Amino acid sequence: MSVLSRTSSLVRNLLRRKHVEADLDEELRGYVALLAQEKIRDGMNADDARRAALIEAGGMERVKDDVRDARAGLLLETTAQDVRYGLRMLARSPGFTTAAVLALALGIGANSALFSVVDAVLLRPLAYRDPGRLVVLLHNGRNPVAPANFLDWRAQAHAFERMGAAEAWSANVVGGDRPEQLRGLRLTSDVLPLLGVQPLLGRTFLPRDEEAGHDHEIILSYGLWRRSFGADPSVVGRMIALDGEPYAVIGVMPKEFQFAPFWATHAELWAPLPLADRATDRGDNTLRVFARLAPGVTLAQARAEIATITARLEREFPGTNGGVTVTPLKDKVVGDVRPTLLVLLGAAGFVLLIACANVAHMLLARSAARQKEVAVRTALGASRSRMIRQFLTESLILALAGGVAGLALAAIALHALVALGPGNIPRVNTVGLDSNVLAFMMLVSLLTGIGFGLAPALQASAPDLTGALKDGARGPSDGVHRNRMRSVLMTSEFALAVVLLIGAGLMIRSVLAMQRVDPGFNPENLLTMTVSVTGSAEAEPHHRAIFFQQLLHKVQSLPGVQSASAINHLPLAGDLWGYHFHVEGRPIPRPGEAPDATYRVVFPGYFRTMRIPILRGRGITEQDNRNAPAVVVINQWMADRWWPGEDPIGKRITLGDPEHPVWLTVAGVSKNDVQHDWVAPPSEEIFLPYLQTAEYMDGSSSHVSYMTLVVRADCAPSGHACDPAALAPAIRGAVWSFDRSLPVSDVQTMEQAVARSTAEPRFTLLVLAAFAGVALFLAAVGIYGVMSYSVSRRTHEIGLRMALGADRGDVLRRVVGQAMMLTLMGSAVGLAGALLLTRLMSGLLYRVHSTDPLTFVAVAFLLACVALVASYVPARRATRIDPVEALRQA
Amino acid sequence: MNLLQGTLDLLILKSLSLGEMHGLGIARRVEQITQGAFLVKPGSLFPALHRMEEAGWLVSSWGESENNRRAKYYRLSAAGRRQLRAESRTWDRISVAIATALQAT
Numbered sequence: 005m006s007v008l009s010r011t012s013s014l015v016r017n018l019l020r021r022k023h024v025e026a027d028l029d030e031e032l033r034g035y036v037a038l039l040a041q042e043k044i045r046d047g048m049n050a051d052d053a054r055r056a057a058l059i060e061a062g063g064m065e066r067v068k069d070d071v072r073d074a075r076a077g078l079l080l081e082t083t084a085q086d087v088r089y090g091l092r093m094l095a096r097s098p099g100f101t102t103a104a105v106l107a108l109a110l111g112i113g114a115n116s117a118l119f120s121v122v123d124a125v126l127l128r129p130l131a132y133r134d135p136g137r138l139v140v141l142l143h144n145g146r147n148p149v150a151p152a153n154f155l156d157w158r159a160q161a162h163a164f165e166r167m168g169a170a171e172a173w174s175a176n177v178v179g180g181d182r183p184e185q186l187r188g189l190r191l192t193s194d195v196l197p198l199l200g201v202q203p204l205l206g207r208t209f210l211p212r213d214e215e216a217g218h219d220h221e222i223i224l225s226y227g228l229w230r231r232s233f234g235a236d237p238s239v240v241g242r243m244i245a246l247d248g249e250p251y252a253v254i255g256v257m258p259k260e261f262q263f264a265p266f267w268a269t270h271a272e273l274w275a276p277l278p279l280a281d282r283a284t285d286r287g288d289n290t291l292r293v294f295a296r297l298a299p300g301v302t303l304a305q306a307r308a309e310i311a312t313i314t315a316r317l318e319r320e321f322p323g324t325n326g327g328v329t330v331t332p333l334k335d336k337v338v339g340d341v342r343p344t345l346l347v348l349l350g351a352a353g354f355v356l357l358i359a360c361a362n363v364a365h366m367l368l369a370r371s372a373a374r375q376k377e378v379a380v381r382t383a384l385g386a387s388r389s390r391m392i393r394q395f396l397t398e399s400l401i402l403a404l405a406g407g408v409a410g411l412a413l414a415a416i417a418l419h420a421l422v423a424l425g426p427g428n429i430p431r432v433n434t435v436g437l438d439s440n441v442l443a444f445m446m447l448v449s450l451l452t453g454i455g456f457g458l459a460p461a462l463q464a465s466a467p468d469l470t471g472a473l474k475d476g477a478r479g480p481s482d483g484v485h486r487n488r489m490r491s492v493l494m495t496s497e498f499a500l501a502v503v504l505l506i507g508a509g510l511m512i513r514s515v516l517a518m519q520r521v522d523p524g525f526n527p528e529n530l531l532t533m534t535v536s537v538t539g540s541a542e543a544e545p546h547h548r549a550i551f552f553q554q555l556l557h558k559v560q561s562l563p564g565v566q567s568a569s570a571i572n573h574l575p576l577a578g579d580l581w582g583y584h585f586h587v588e589g590r591p592i593p594r595p596g597e598a599p600d601a602t603y604r605v606v607f608p609g610y611f612r613t614m615r616i617p618i619l620r621g622r623g624i625t626e627q628d629n630r631n632a633p634a635v636v637v638i639n640q641w642m643a644d645r646w647w648p649g650e651d652p653i654g655k656r657i658t659l660g661d662p663e664h665p666v667w668l669t670v671a672g673v674s675k676n677d678v679q680h681d682w683v684a685p686p687s688e689e690i691f692l693p694y695l696q697t698a699e700y701m702d703g704s705s706s707h708v709s710y711m712t713l714v715v716r717a718d719c720a721p722s723g724h725a726c727d728p729a730a731l732a733p734a735i736r737g738a739v740w741s742f743d744r745s746l747p748v749s750d751v752q753t754m755e756q757a758v759a760r761s762t763a764e765p766r767f768t769l770l771v772l773a774a775f776a777g778v779a780l781f782l783a784a785v786g787i788y789g790v791m792s793y794s795v796s797r798r799t800h801e802i803g804l805r806m807a808l809g810a811d812r813g814d815v816l817r818r819v820v821g822q823a824m825m826l827t828l829m830g831s832a833v834g835l836a837g838a839l840l841l842t843r844l845m846s847g848l849l850y851r852v853h854s855t856d857p858l859t860f861v862a863v864a865f866l867l868a869c870v871a872l873v874a875s876y877v878p879a880r881r882a883t884r885i886d887p888v889e890a891l892r893q894a
Numbered sequence: 895m896n897l898l899q900g901t902l903d904l905l906i907l908k909s910l911s912l913g914e915m916h917g918l919g920i921a922r923r924v925e926q927i928t929q930g931a932f933l934v935k936p937g938s939l940f941p942a943l944h945r946m947e948e949a950g951w952l953v954s955s956w957g958e959s960e961n962n963r964r965a966k967y968y969r970l971s972a973a974g975r976r977q978l979r980a981e982s983r984t985w986d987r988i989s990v991a992i993a994t995a996l997q998a999t
Contacts, residue, residue: 070938074948
C-alpha cells in the first residue's frame with residue numbers, strides 16, 4: 005500500500021469519518037421514510053407501512069456495512085491499481101528507473117547518514133537528568149578555575165541548585181600482564197548528584213569523602229568494571245592498589261554514563277576531590293566547575309549573579325576572577341563541532357535537492373513521452389485528479405525505492421564516517437541507524453517524492469488532447485512551457501552544484517594551506533610514548549631523574565635508534581601548561597596582566613631528536629644540572645617579541661612571582677614549533693632542563709611524574725622501509741627492565757599525532773568533496789539528459805536548418821551554445837549564492853577567505869568544462885541528423 | 895433476476911442521465927426502464943452509489959424530497975457521462991457478440 009493512499013485514508017478517517025457515517029445514516033433513514041410514504045399512498049396505515057418498509061429494505065446495518073466495504077474496497081483497489089500500474093511502467097523503462105533510484109539513493113543516503121550523526125551528537129539530549137539546566141563555569145569559556153575561587157562561588161551564589169568541581173586525574177594500576185595508566189577525574193561530592201545519575205552498584209561520593217583519610221575511594225565506569233573486574237557484582241567494597249596506595253571501590257556507574265562530556269572524555273574512574281588544604285589557592289587553575297540552575301532561575305539571572313560575585317572577588321584578589329563565563333553544558337559539549345556538522349548537513353541537503361531536480365527533469369522528459377498514454381486514458385474517462393494520483397504514486401514508489409537504497413548507502417557511509425572521523429566528535433560512539441533516522445528517511449522520501457513528482461504530474465495530466473492523439477503532430481511551439489521548466493530545473497541544479505563545489509574547493513585550499521605549515525620539527529621517523537612512575541619506587545625524589553636518565557641511555561643504545569630524549573608534554577598530543585614570566589629589568593606587570601609562556605621541561609638531546617633548529621646560542625645539555633647555573637631556551641617568537649633587535653642570549657627571566665625572582669639565563673633560541681594546535685599562530689614558549697627543574701624531579705603530584713619519550717629511528721642503514729613504530733616493543737622492554745610495574749601509554753608516531761591534529765578539517769574536506777563529486781556527476785548527467793532530449797525533440801527543426809544550408813559546425817555550436825547558456829546562468833546564480841553561503845563556513849577555513857576568487861573562478865571553469873563535454877555528445881548526434889530523413893519523418 | 899455488477903452501474907448511470915434523483919427514485923426508475931425486470935434492493939443500491947461517487951462518476955447533494963423530507967440526491971459528473979458512453983458502447987458490443995453466439999448453430 006502506497007504511503008499516499010495510507011495518508012489519504014488516514015486523513016479521510018480522521019476528518020470525514022464521522023461526517024460520512026452520519027450522512028449514510030440519514031440517507032438510509034430517508035430511504036425508509038420515502039418507501040413507507042409510497043405504501044401509505046397505496047393505502048396502508050402508517051404503522052404497517054413503516055414496518056413493511058423496514059422489512060423490504062432489509063437490515064439497515066448490513067446495508068451500511070456493505071456501503072463501507074464498497075468505499076474502502078474502491079480506495080484499496082484504485083491504490084493497488086496505481087501501484088501495480090506504476091511498477092509496470094517503471095519496470096518497462098529500467099534505465100530511467102535505475103538512474104532515478106540511484107540519484108535519489110545518493111541524495112537520501114547522504115542525508116540519512118549525516119542526519120544520524122547530527123541526531124546523535126547535536127539533537128539527542130545528554131544522558132543526565134534534565135540536561136538543559138546544567139551549566140559549566142570557566143574562564144573565558146575555556147580555561148579552568150582555581151580552588152579558592154570555586155569555593156567562593158559555591159558559597160556565595162544562590163542561582164544554582166548545586167555546584168561541583170572536577171579535576172583531571174590519572175592513576176597507575178599494577179598487576180595483570182601489563183601495568184596500565186587509567187584516566188579518571190577527581191570530583192567534589194556535588195558533581196554526581198547534580199548530574200542526577202544513579203550508580204548501577206553501590207553509592208556515589210558523600211561530603212565526608214572530601215576529607216583527608218576518606219578520599220581513597222573510587223567509582224568505576226561500566227567499561228572498566230567489565231574489563232578489569234569481569235562485571236563482578238560483589239566488586240563494591242573491594243580494595244585495589246592505585247599508584248601504590250589502597251583504594252576502596254564504592255560504586256559502579258551505569259553503561260551509558262559518561263563524564264566529563266567535554267575534556268577528559270575518556271575518564272574511566274572517579275575519586276573524591278579534597279579541597280580543604282587548597283582552600284586559599286587562587287593561582288593553581290585546575291578545576292572545571294559544573295552546576296545545575298536552581299528551579300525558576302534563568303541562565304541570564306545566573307550569569308548576572310556570577311558577574312556580580314566575580315567582580316567583587318576581582319577587586320579583592322586582582323587578576324583571579326576575570327572573564328568568568330556560565331555556559332550551558334550542551335553548548336560546551338557540541339560547540340566545537342556544531343558549525344562543521346551544520347555545514348555538512350546543509351551540503352547533504354544540497355545533494356538531495358540536486359538529486360530531486362535531476363529526477364524531476366527525467367520525469368518531465370518521460371511525461372512528454374507519455375503524453376499519448378495520458379491522452380488515451382483521459383479520453384477513456386480518467387479524471388485529472390486520478391491521473392495526478394497515478395503520477396504521484398509512481399514518483400513515491402521511486403522515492404521509497406531510493407530511500408531504501410539510500411539507507412543501505414547510509415549504513416555504509418556511517419561506518420566510513422565514524423571510522424574516518426576525527427576522534428574529537430563528542431558522543432560519536434552513539435551514532436547509528438535507529439528509529440529516528442528511519443523516520444527521517446521516510447519523511448525525506450515522502451517529501452522528495454511529492455517534491456519532484458508534483459510538477460511533472462500536473463503538467464502531464466493536462467495534455468493537449470487532440471494534438472497528442474494525432475500521430476507525430478509536433479508543432480514547433482510544442483512544449484515551450486515544459487522546456488522553460490526544464491531550463492529552470494537545470495539552472496538550479498547547476499547553481500546548487502556550484503555552491504557545493506566552491507565549499508569543497510575552499511576546504512581543499514584550507515587543507516593544502518595546513519599541509520604547508522612548517523611545524524618547526526621533523527615528524528618523520530619519530531616514535532613517542534608516555535612513561536609514568538607515579539606510585540613506583542622510581543617516583544622517589546632524587547631517584548626519578550636518575551631513572552629517566554638511565555632509561556634514555558638504554559633506549560639510545562637500542563639497535564635502530566638514532567637518538568632519544570623526553571619532554572613533559574609532547575607538542576600537539578600532550579597537555580599544555582602556561583607559566584607567567586617576568587623579564588629582568590622590565591616594569592613589574594599589574595596582577596592579571598603578566599605575560600605567559602608555554603612551559604616545556606626537556607631532557608638533553610630534545611632539539612636534536614625533534615630536529616628543531618637552534619637559531620642562536622645552544623640547546624639543553626647534560627651539563628645543565630642541579631650544580632650548574634639555571635638556564636632556559638626560548639623560542640624565536642619570544643626572542644623577537646621581548647628583545648627585538650637585541651641578542652637575548654645572557655638575558656634573564658623568572659617564572660611565577662616577580663617579587664621573589666629565581667633567575668633563569670637565556671642560553672639559546674629555538675625555531676618556532678607548533679605547540680598544541682596545528683594552525684595556531686606562534687606564541688611564547690620556554691624549554692627548561694629537567695635536571696634543573698625541582699618541581700619535576702621531586703614533586704609528588706602525578707602531573708609531574710610522567711614524561712613522554714621521543715625516539716628518532718635510525719633509517720640511514722636500510723635507507724627505506726623504516727618504521728619507527730617497530731621500535732615500540734624494544735623500548736617498552738627497556739622500561740620494564742627497570743621496573744615491571746611502570747605503565748607505558750600513548751604509543752604513537754609523531755606523524756600520527758600530526759595527522760590527528762588536522763583530522764577534523766581533512767574529514768570535513770573528505771565529506772564535502774564526496775558530496776561535491778556526487779553533485780558534479782548528477783549535474784553532468786542532467787545536462788547530458790536535457791541536451792539529448794532537446795536534440796531528439798528537435799530532429800525536424802535541425803533537419804530543416806541543415807536542408808536550408810546550415811553546416812554541421814553551426815548545428816554543433818547551436819546545441820553546445822544552448823547548454824553553455826544554461827551552465828552560465830546556473831553558474832551565475834550559484835556564484836551569487838556561494839558568496840552569501842560560504843560565509844557560514846568561514847570558521848572552518850584556514851588561510852583562505854570564504855570568497856576566495858581563485859576557488860570561485862576555478863569552480864566556474866570546471867563546471868563549464870563538464871557541461872561542454874556532457875553536451876558535446878548529444879551535439880555530435882545532432883550533426884549526424886540526415887536532413888532528408890528528418891524532413892520525411894515529419 | 896440478479897444483476898452483474900457492471901450492469902447495475904450501467905443502469906444507475908442511465909437512470910441518472912435524465913437528471914438528479916434520490917436513492918429510492920433511482921431504484922424505481924431502474925424498475926421502470928427495465929419494465930420491472932430488475933428490482934434494486936438497498937443492499938446493492940447504496941454500496942454501488944457510494945462506490946460510484948468515490949470513483950468520481952456521481953456527485954451527491956442534500957435536498958428536499960417531493961414530500962418535504964431531507965434526501966440525498968445523485969447526479970452524473972462529466973466523468974460519469976463519459977463512463978456511461980464507454981459502458982454503453984461496451985455493452986452494445988457484448989450484447990451483439992452474445993446474441994450472435996447464441997444464434998449460431
